[in-house]
Amino acid sequence: MSSSIAPRPTRSSPDHAGARRAVVIGSGFGGIAAAIRLRAKGYDTTILEMRDKPGGRAYVYEDNGFVYDAGPTIITVPFVLHELAELAGKRLEDYVTIVPCDPYYRINFHDGRTFDYSGDPELLEAEIAKFNPDDVAGYRRFLAYAAKVFDKAFTELADHSFHSVWEMVKVAPDLIRLRAEQSVFKRVSSFIKDPALRQVFSFEPLLIGGNPLRSSSIYAMIHYLEKTWGVHFAMGGTGALVRGLVRLFEDMGGKIRLNARVEEIEVEHGHVRSVRLVSGERVEADVVIANGDVANTYRKLIRPEHRRKWTDRRLERMRYAMSLFVVYFGTNRTYPHLPHHSIVLGPRYEDLLGDIFDRKIVADDFSLYLHAPTRTDSSLAPPGCEGFYVLSPVPHLGGGQDWDAIKEAYADRILASLEKDHLVPDLRKHLVSKLIFTPKDFETQLDAYLGSAFQFEPILTQSAWFRPHNRSEDVDGLYFVGAGTHPGAGLPGVISSAKVLEAFL
Numbered sequence: 054m055s056s057s058i059a060p061r062p063t064r065s066s067p068d069h070a071g072a073r074r075a076v077v078i079g080s081g082f083g084g085i086a087a088a089i090r091l092r093a094k095g096y097d098t099t100i101l102e103m104r105d106k107p108g109g110r111a112y113v114y115e116d117n118g119f120v121y122d123a124g125p126t127i128i129t130v131p132f133v134l135h136e137l138a139e140l141a142g143k144r145l146e147d148y149v150t151i152v153p154c155d156p157y158y159r160i161n162f163h164d165g166r167t168f169d170y171s172g173d174p175e176l177l178e179a180e181i182a183k184f185n186p187d188d189v190a191g192y193r194r195f196l197a198y199a200a201k202v203f204d205k206a207f208t209e210l211a212d213h214s215f216h217s218v219w220e221m222v223k224v225a226p227d228l229i230r231l232r233a234e235q236s237v238f239k240r241v242s243s244f245i246k247d248p249a250l251r252q253v254f255s256f257e258p259l260l261i262g263g264n265p266l267r268s269s270s271i272y273a274m275i276h277y278l279e280k281t282w283g284v285h286f287a288m289g290g291t292g293a294l295v296r297g298l299v300r301l302f303e304d305m306g307g308k309i310r311l312n313a314r315v316e317e318i319e320v321e322h323g324h325v326r327s328v329r330l331v332s333g334e335r336v337e338a339d340v341v342i343a344n345g346d347v348a349n350t351y352r353k354l355i356r357p358e359h360r361r362k363w364t365d366r367r368l369e370r371m372r373y374a375m376s377l378f379v380v381y382f383g384t385n386r387t388y389p390h391l392p393h394h395s396i397v398l399g400p401r402y403e404d405l406l407g408d409i410f411d412r413k414i415v416a417d418d419f420s421l422y423l424h425a426p427t428r429t430d431s432s433l434a435p436p437g438c439e440g441f442y443v444l445s446p447v448p449h450l451g452g453g454q455d456w457d458a459i460k461e462a463y464a465d466r467i468l469a470s471l472e473k474d475h476l477v478p479d480l481r482k483h484l485v486s487k488l489i490f491t492p493k494d495f496e497t498q499l500d501a502y503l504g505s506a507f508q509f510e511p512i513l514t515q516s517a518w519f520r521p522h523n524r525s526e527d528v529d530g531l532y533f534v535g536a537g538t539h540p541g542a543g544l545p546g547v548i549s550s551a552k553v554l555e556a557f558l
């Protein structure tokens with residue numbers, strides 16, 4: 054297999070004579086970031102997106118005047134976005150406005166206590182002292198640990214290409230020193246004693262599909278990166294960020310085609326040759342960047358005879374991250390007491406995680422994330438109204454639930470609990486818009502294997518070199534970006550995955 058994206062001699066084509074042609078399958082954040090980087094390198098770059106709008110998990114729904122971001126809402130590490138604009142010689146500010154959120158989140162406990170998680174060190178320590186004054190010192194030690202992890206895992210490794218096992222061997226001593234074999238929860242618990250605070254500082258892997266009881270403690274860096282760069286929101290919603298980046302790509306001369314589903318990546322003598330759309334159209338390419346679900350890209354788009362490593366069997370044996378159940382809803386009144394981001398923790402923590410990730414059952418209780426974007430940008434709902442989404446982590450489709458049958462009742466239980474906890478009083482009396490997205494929709498609308506919201510579970514044995522590589526091990530000229538490859542899910546991760554390609558460009 055060749056070690057660079059150095060394209061083969063271009064077949065003659067009147068439109069692209071001499072140009073190197075890149076096709077990016079999918080317009081998630083990873084795909085758009087890769088397309089911008091390829092365009093900056095001079096590739097004739099086309100994004101082929103199967104849906105009618107770009108963004109992937111960051112799709113936008115509109116209903117009755119409400120504008121709902123489907124997925125990502127918390128923007129951390131904004132410099133990875135600025136870097137993309139700079140590659141094009143532009144300023145991000147000319148495409149989208151990003152504002153800080155304060156507090157980052159309000160965490161609501163079952164017993165009525167709340168914890169405001171903010172970037173201000175004094176306020177944060179005062180919140181910790183409210184729960185247990187003795188834990189302030191432990192928290193400082195945890196922060197120092199998270200900073201060390203960040204320096205290694207993000208600064209050095211997030212955009213590092215793990216295409217050879219030696220890359221993994223080289224970093225192993227650092228990972229051992231950082232106790233990467235321990236879970237986030239175990240590591241946090243070694244610094245912090247209060248059970249509620251242990252939840253506050255360990256829940257973050259859930260934001261990228263990880264079980265805090267199992268995700269490697271390297272994910273403790275999420276805390277450090279939030280503290281250092283803050284939590285941000287794009288005015289107009291994450292959809293405005295997607296549109297801004299697509300406009301940036303088009304201003305660079307890139308092309309995006311919507312409603313263009315790729316059915317096959319065609320391989321000739323072990324090298325990508327072209328992609329074939331469901332319409333039958335063939336688009337020739339020197340390099341193909343796959344941004345869709347990695348398991349399904351290998352399983353469905355590449356014929357088995359071209360796959361020595363990523364066979365169906367091997368893919369089926371991987372561990373897949375949980376899914377999510379999301380209710381987008383709007384009310385005809387506002388709720389000014391709410392912050393933009395709330396976490397609502399239920400009565401159980403470790404047991405509930407076991408239900409979701411191991412036993413794969415839909416429990417009677419839940420822990421929720423409540424998004425209230427109209428607290429920051431009222432233009433996302435009609436005047437006097439509030440727009441929300443609430444999400445509940447649930448098992449992926451391996452749990453066997455019939456989501457079509459249970460979704461209405463489950464959504465109603467979630468909305469009732471938001472009323473009961475006085476988070477959104479009289480919610481159902483004021484409800485004027487409601488849309489539901491289930492694990493089944495992740496499968497049908499995003500072609501996500503097992504309906505996972507985040508692809509492979511972020512555990513140590515599925516990270517870095519152990520994840521499907523950014524440069525395909527099976528097909529020359531094929532590369533992967535997005536949540537299913539290194540470094541993994543979440544906006545900073547998938548945008549960094551596009552930077553990994555620089556090692557091969």
Ligand SMILES: Cc1cc2nc3c(=O)[nH]c(=O)nc-3n(C[C@H](O)[C@H](O)[C@H](O)COP(=O)(O)OP(=O)(O)OC[C@H]3O[C@@H](n4cnc5c(N)ncnc54)[C@H](O)[C@@H]3O)c2cc1C
Nearest residue numbers: 079081083103109110124125126127315345535536543544
């Ligand atoms: C509800 C939810 C909330 C989240 N919240 C946050 C958050 O607040 N902050 C954060 O950082 N992260 C968050 N995440 C995680 C983050 O959204 C994802 O990790 C990230 O957006 C995934 O990007 P991606 O590049 O992997 O592409 P995806 O978003 O998965 O997009 C892949 C694209 O490929 C397209 N595609 C697939 N197959 C084909 C094909 N055959 N032909 C053409 N097109 C195809 C799909 O239609 C899709 O548009 C959240 C995720 C979810 C689901």
